[in-house]
Amino acid sequence: DAKTTQPNSMESNEEEPVHLPCNHSTISGTDYIHWYRQLPSQGPEYVIHGLTSNVNNRMASLAIAEDRKSSTLILHRATLRDAAVYYCILRDKSGSGGGADGLTFGKGTHLIIQP
Amino acid sequence: GAGVSQSPSNKVTEKGKDVELRCDPISGHTALYWYRQSLGQGLEFLIYFQGNSAPDKSGLPSDRFSAERTGGSVSTLTIQRTQQEDSAVYLCASSSNSWGADGYTFGSGTRLTVV
Numbered sequence: 232d233a234k235t236t237q238p239n240s241m242e243s244n245e246e247e248p249v250h251l252p253c254n255h256s257t258i259s260g261t262d263y264i265h266w267y268r269q270l271p272s273q274g275p276e277y278v279i280h281g282l283t284s285n286v287n288n289r290m291a292s293l294a295i296a297e298d299r300k301s302s303t304l305i306l307h308r309a310t311l312r313d314a315a316v317y318y319c320i321l322r323d324k325s326g327s328g329g330g331a332d333g334l335t336f337g338k339g340t341h342l343i344i345q346p
Numbered sequence: 347g348a349g350v351s352q353s354p355s356n357k358v359t360e361k362g363k364d365v366e367l368r369c370d371p372i373s374g375h376t377a378l379y380w381y382r383q384s385l386g387q388g389l390e391f392l393i394y395f396q397g398n399s400a401p402d403k404s405g406l407p408s409d410r411f412s413a414e415r416t417g418g419s420v421s422t423l424t425i426q427r428t429q430q431e432d433s434a435v436y437l438c439a440s441s442s443n444s445w446g447a448d449g450y451t452f453g454s455g456t457r458l459t460v461v
Contacts, residue, residue, distance in 0.1 A: 265449070274350075274437045274452030275389070334379070334439075334450060336389040 235319045240341040243309050251304040251340055253319030258299050263322045265334070266293065266304045268315040275318065275336070278304065314344045348372075350453035352438050358459045359428055367423040367456045371440030379441075379450070380413055380423050382434040389437065395421060428460045 236254040243249045255264065266278040279286055279293045281302075286293040292305040306313055318339040351370040359365050371378050380392040391405040395415045406412070410428075415421040425432055435455040 267450075274439075274455050275450075277449030277451065280449060334389075335391065336381075338388055 235321060235337060237317070237319050237337065237340045239338065240343065242343040242345060244345050245311060246308055249306040249309045249313070249342065251306075251317050251319075251342065252301065253303070254301045255319070255321055256300045258321055259323065261323055264293065264295060264299075264302050265320045265322050266291070267318045267320065267334075267336075268313075269318070269339070270312075270315045278317070280322075309342075309344050311344050311346060314342055316341050350438055350440050350451050352436075352453035352456050354456060355454065356457045356459075358461060361430060361460055362427055364424065364426045365428055365458065367425075367436050367458070369421045369423070369438030369440075369453060371419065371421070371438070372442075372451055373419075375440035375442050375451075376418065377441040377443060377450075378415060378421050379439045380421070381437045381439065383437060383455070384434045392423070392436075425458075428458075430460045433458055433460045 234257060241251065263280050263282050265280040267275040268278050269275045279288055279291050281293045281295055283295060283299065285295060294303045294305060296302065304317060316339040318336050320334050320336065322334065350372060353368045357365055376397045378395040381389040382392055383389050393406055393413045394402040397418060410426045413421060413423045421438065423436060435457050437452055437455040439450040439452045441450045
């Protein structure tokens with residue numbers, strides 16, 4: 232899976248929007264962009280994924296650049312419960328399965344929410 | 347079940363003993379992954395099962411580690427002759443297909459402590 236680059240940490244205030252950036256300049260045409268988050272002492276939790284178009288769900292929105300070399304996870308109104316490590320991951324749809332197709336987690340962005 | 351279930355949630359074992367960790371994936375999910383996460387570190391891929399295909403064991407760190415998946419459902423990760431460096435949280439994830447189009451669902455993990 233192609234590599235992604237995220238800031239190590241970000242800080243935001245409660246009830247304000249949060250924009251978490253991710254760069255993936257080597258993305259291929261068959262790579263899906265996945266976002267997961269990991270709350271303290273829990274397993275990772277799926278947030279959202281997309282291919283080309285912007286996506287919205289109950290948790291967040293995903294804005295994908297036109298050239299797909301970057302994306303932004305948007306939390307519209309952060310709460311203290313959104314404090315977590317957020318991972319941006321590329322997942323190749325064309326993969327035939329196997330270890331190389333396993334989700335590769337980088338360091339992610341540690342999101343800190345101030346009350 | 348409603349989610350991925352892992353047991354036990356915590357396991358303390360003496361160095362040199364064997365341990366078995368269990369994962370119950372979401373019913374109908376064909377893809378199952380094992381990861382481990384050492385304290386303060388990212389997720390390390392261990393092994394991947396897809397349907398009835400031979401598992402991809404490329405992430406297993408040594409021959410002391412093995413895993414099986416019976417009937418395409420429950421999976422067991424076995425660590426023989428445990429060492430202190432095996433201490434970590436072991437996470438299981440499942441997906442409805444090999445490339446996680448619908449996202450991967452993670453269990454809460456098994457925290458293994460080797461003393």
